[in-house]
Amino acid sequence: MYKKIPDEILLQVEKPARYVGREVNMVKKDLSEIDIRFAFCFPDVYEVGMSHLGLEILYFFLNRRNDTYCERVFAPWVDMEEKMRENNIPLFALETGDSIKKFDFVGFTLQYEMSYTNVLNMLDLAGISLFRKDRKEDDPIIICGGSCAYNPEPLADFVDVFYLGEGEVLYDDMLELYKKFKKEGRTKQEYLEALLDFDGLYMPQFYDAEYNEDGTIKSFTPNHPKARKVIKKVIVNDMDKVFFPEKQLVPFIEVVHDRVTLELFRGCIRGCRFCQAGFVYRPVREKRACTLLENTKKLMESTGHEEISLTSLSTSDFTGFEELACGLIDEYKEKQVNISLPSLRIDNFSLDLMQKVQEVRKSSLTFAAEAGTQRLRDVINKNLTEENILNGCKLAFDGGWEKVKLYFMLGLPTETEEDLKGIAHLSEKIVEKYFEIPKEKRPRPVAVNASASCFVPKPFTPFQWDAQDTYETFGEKALIVKNEIKRKQVRFTYHNTMMSSMEGVLARGDRKLSAMLYRAWELGCRFDGWTDLFDFNKWKQAFDDTGLSIAFYANRERSYDEILPWDHISVGVNKSFLINEREKALRSETTPNCRQKCSGCGAASFGGGICHEVQI
Amino acid sequence: MKYRFKMEKGEEIKFIGHLDLLVAFQRVLKRADIPIDYSKGFNPHQLVSFASPLGLGLTSKAEYGDFQLKEDLDAEEVRERMNKNMPDGLYISKLVKLKEGVKNTMTSLERADYEIYFPDYITPDDIKENLDAFLNQKEIVVMKKTKKSTKEADIREDIFSAEDISHDGKAVMKIYVSSGSTRNLKCDTFAEAFCKFINKPFEKYKFNYCRTQMYMKNENGDYVSLISGVEL
Ligand code: SF4
Numbered sequence: 001m002y003k004k005i006p007d008e009i010l011l012q013v014e015k016p017a018r019y020v021g022r023e024v025n026m027v028k029k030d031l032s033e034i035d036i037r038f039a040f041c042f043p044d045v046y047e048v049g050m051s052h053l054g055l056e057i058l059y060f061f062l063n064r065r066n067d068t069y070c071e072r073v074f075a076p077w078v079d080m081e082e083k084m085r086e087n088n089i090p091l092f093a094l095e096t097g098d099s100i101k102k103f104d105f106v107g108f109t110l111q112y113e114m115s116y117t118n119v120l121n122m123l124d125l126a127g128i129s130l131f132r133k134d135r136k137e138d139d140p141i142i143i144c145g146g147s148c149a150y151n152p153e154p155l156a157d158f159v160d161v162f163y164l165g166e167g168e169v170l171y172d173d174m175l176e177l178y179k180k181f182k183k184e185g186r187t188k189q190e191y192l193e194a195l196l197d198f199d200g201l202y203m204p205q206f207y208d209a210e211y212n213e214d215g216t217i218k219s220f221t222p223n224h225p226k227a228r229k230v231i232k233k234v235i236v237n238d239m240d241k242v243f244f245p246e247k248q249l250v251p252f253i254e255v256v257h258d259r260v261t262l263e264l265f266r267g268c269i270r271g272c273r274f275c276q277a278g279f280v281y282r283p284v285r286e287k288r289a290c291t292l293l294e295n296t297k298k299l300m301e302s303t304g305h306e307e308i309s310l311t312s313l314s315t316s317d318f319t320g321f322e323e324l325a326c327g328l329i330d331e332y333k334e335k336q337v338n339i340s341l342p343s344l345r346i347d348n349f350s351l352d353l354m355q356k357v358q359e360v361r362k363s364s365l366t367f368a369a370e371a372g373t374q375r376l377r378d379v380i381n382k383n384l385t386e387e388n389i390l391n392g393c394k395l396a397f398d399g400g401w402e403k404v405k406l407y408f409m410l411g412l413p414t415e416t417e418e419d420l421k422g423i424a425h426l427s428e429k430i431v432e433k434y435f436e437i438p439k440e441k442r443p444r445p446v447a448v449n450a451s452a453s454c455f456v457p458k459p460f461t462p463f464q465w466d467a468q469d470t471y472e473t474f475g476e477k478a479l480i481v482k483n484e485i486k487r488k489q490v491r492f493t494y495h496n497t498m499m500s501s502m503e504g505v506l507a508r509g510d511r512k513l514s515a516m517l518y519r520a521w522e523l524g525c526r527f528d529g530w531t532d533l534f535d536f537n538k539w540k541q542a543f544d545d546t547g548l549s550i551a552f553y554a555n556r557e558r559s560y561d562e563i564l565p566w567d568h569i570s571v572g573v574n575k576s577f578l579i580n581e582r583e584k585a586l587r588s589e590t591t592p593n594c595r596q597k598c599s600g601c602g603a604a605s606f607g608g609g610i611c612h613e614v615q616i
Numbered sequence: 617m618k619y620r621f622k623m624e625k626g627e628e629i630k631f632i633g634h635l636d637l638l639v640a641f642q643r644v645l646k647r648a649d650i651p652i653d654y655s656k657g658f659n660p661h662q663l664v665s666f667a668s669p670l671g672l673g674l675t676s677k678a679e680y681g682d683f684q685l686k687e688d689l690d691a692e693e694v695r696e697r698m699n700k701n702m703p704d705g706l707y708i709s710k711l712v713k714l715k716e717g718v719k720n721t722m723t724s725l726e727r728a729d730y731e732i733y734f735p736d737y738i739t740p741d742d743i744k745e746n747l748d749a750f751l752n753q754k755e756i757v758v759m760k761k762t763k764k765s766t767k768e769a770d771i772r773e774d775i776f777s778a779e780d781i782s783h784d785g786k787a788v789m790k791i792y793v794s795s796g797s798t799r800n801l802k803c804d805t806f807a808e809a810f811c812k813f814i815n816k817p818f819e820k821y822k823f824n825y826c827r828t829q830m831y832m833k834n835e836n837g838d839y840v841s842l843i844s845g846v847e848l
């Protein structure tokens with residue numbers, strides 16, 4: 001029987017269930033029938049990783065192959081790491097408890113930049129050399145995917161392969177090839193060279209970077225005849241035919257999202273200019289509502305979950321939304337199943353729906369306003385007017401809601417003091433809206449929670465050239481907002497400014513940052529996305545020790561002709577489109593969404609999705 | 617229709633705490649498509665209750681509880697369907713329909729048996745030589761922790777008896793102690809008291825425990841298992 005971690009250790013750590021696996025629907029396999037062992041690593045704690053839909057999909061996708069065993073690995077929490085190091089327990093996979101050091105592949109999903117030190121720490125805990133150059137033939141192939149892989153350069157020195165795009169496309173061919181090479185006794189290096197035939201895979205070792213004196217990139221060139229100049233992401237075109245797992249893992253302990261998750265579509269039609277997901281996942285490809293209803297039935301039967309969540313970037317944009325929502329209510333309302341509807345646009349229909357499926361008392365209304373004035377919302381192409389928000393609130397207040405959450409960003413390009421104060425004003429107008437309804441109809445006090453994140457310019461967005469504010473400026477800006485708020489019903493909070501600064505560095509970093517990341521890890525950085533564990537001083541020291549500058553990466557505006565560290569990667573959206581979008585942003589001009597009108601971003605080249613649907 | 621179950625909790629799932637176990641149990645019922653009844657009111661919940669929470673890290677041969685179904689289904693069929701949908705380590709060994717008027721397991725519970733598996737630094741001889749003397753004490757005073765304070769308590773009365781069941785060179789003891797809402801003795805409190813008595817340290821993370829039975833009093837005043845004599 002599986003039993004690798006001594007009870008004595010598990011009894012001394014917080015939430016031992018994080019480390020024992022055995023969840024319902026966990027895949028079990030006979031190792032003697034397995035050719036390929038794949039460790040799927042999520043560089044954060046169990047509860048976070050287990051809420052990630054991508055993990056579920058890839059886990060069951062890889063495990064549908066008889067020759068492959070994909071097992072899960074999460075970052076042990078600090079208490080467990082201490083025990084593991086003390087007792088020489090190497091990082092292990094949950095399914096078998098085996099050390100992952102001898103696995104064929106060790107894959108990481110990169111969902112946020114602040115998890116990079118956890119990637120390094122997990123490799124170290126596994127007993128695998130961090131730097132690619134130090135690894136040997138019998139070490140696993142380190143492969144990374146996920147949204148942050150689109151700018152892979154900060155991790156370039158550590159990783160063998162970056163997978164750009166959706167997992168369902170290449171893994172089968174890659175694994176077949178691996179099996180063949182392994183049987184024929186060929187080397188890992190030969191295999192990596194063979195992978196150059198695949199578009200969508202980036203192997204940093206086959207490229208060299210040269211730098212100008214000011215630190216910018218002078219040239220970035222392939223050093224292998226087969227290496228492509230530009231590597232383009234790979235995507236699934238037909239979402240109704242793509243592999244869909246009929247099971248989901250059912251964790252024993254409460255995780256961040258404890259529910260059946262339905263993916264309605266990939267991509268987003270909106271094109272908000274700050275949003276990386278809105279560009280890197282283009283084009284929109286929907287599933288049909290009937291496919292989704294079938295999927296749901298199977299998932300509910302196999303998990304016994306009590307909640308279904310519809311997740312996609314902007315759920316309301318789903319063309320089959322009404323059909324799906326009504327279908328779900330018909331099927332599950334009587335069965336005590338809760339339906340959660342994040343990222344809905346607020347209108348009569350959605351409010352009606354929310355009242356049907358959720359407990360009014362519990363839920364609060366959410367608006368991602370992002371900016372305080374219409375001018376700035378136009379700059380970022382956020383298709384939401386003050387009128388939309390206030391009308392939505394009015395409807396909701398009439399319907400019995402009294403809690404409103406607003407999301408904003410500080411430090412957007414072209415932002416002025418007026419825009420900052422606008423955050424306060426908009427929040428207060430919502431409070432006033434509440435007082436417009438008759439007194440007897442508002443038994444509870446209204447609460448408006450405005451929270452601001454700090455803008456991080458991201459690769460493949462029209463703002464990829466822009467300077468990010470320094471953390472000091474973020475702090476000052478937050479104060480301007482705070483001081484402008486007069487009403488006690490409005491609560492304002494903002495994100496850790498220093499963490500946002502580091503995120504800004506890593507998001508647009510180049511290869512030189514590998515050394516800095518290594519140093520940060522050496523200094524003890526990990527779980528940097530956790531406010532109480534993030535230690536800015538260590539990061540500053542890591543920069544000093546490696547002779548690099550935060551300002552160079554975060555706070556510097558780039559010119560259009562500078563070679564960007566991710567220029568050799570294509571997400572299908574043309575640079576000329578991004579430049580055009582940025583120019584329009586500076587003129588506060590908006591761009592219609594893909595469903596209204598195609599703006600010719602370039603993503604039509606994939607040959608599927610909304611770009612090729614008949615426009616009505 | 618109300619049912620009472622007896623369930624085993626094994627090694628595989630012993631690190632799942634009581635509240636998480638409840639959720640897992642509810643999901644078993646859902647997956648097995650068993651028509652569980654819900655409480656009325658604003659926040660309906662499944663009508664399932666357990667006799668007594670089992671501490672994290674403990675296994676059990678006899679966890680008890682009740683649940684209520686909307687329909688009158690054959691107990692054996694329900695048991696089979698549940699077992700087919702159980703996570704590793706959970707197994708319903710017995711399931712019966714409940715007679716009218718039986719108090720729930722939580723209020724009925726009065727006594728429980730545990731096995732204590734001692735770590736290697738305590739030998740079978742330690743037990744053999746000291747158990748009688750330990751039990752012959754007039755009082756056994758321990759420090760009992762409550763939420764607010766630690767205070768002295770005499771646990772002698774909570775111990776019905778204890779047996780040396782060491783085997784294969786391992787020190788193992790079976791204890792019979794009070795359990796439930798009026799009087800309750802935790803097995804690790806017993807183990808700690810015994811260690812103190814024999815002048816050995818109590819390295820609490822090295823101990824293993826298994827709950828082996830839970831009792832109530834029947835109308836004759838005898839202790840019987842929570843599932844005996846309650847069947848419809
Ligand atoms: S090509 Fe047109 S429709 Fe397709 S993603 Fe780009 S803008 Fe949208």
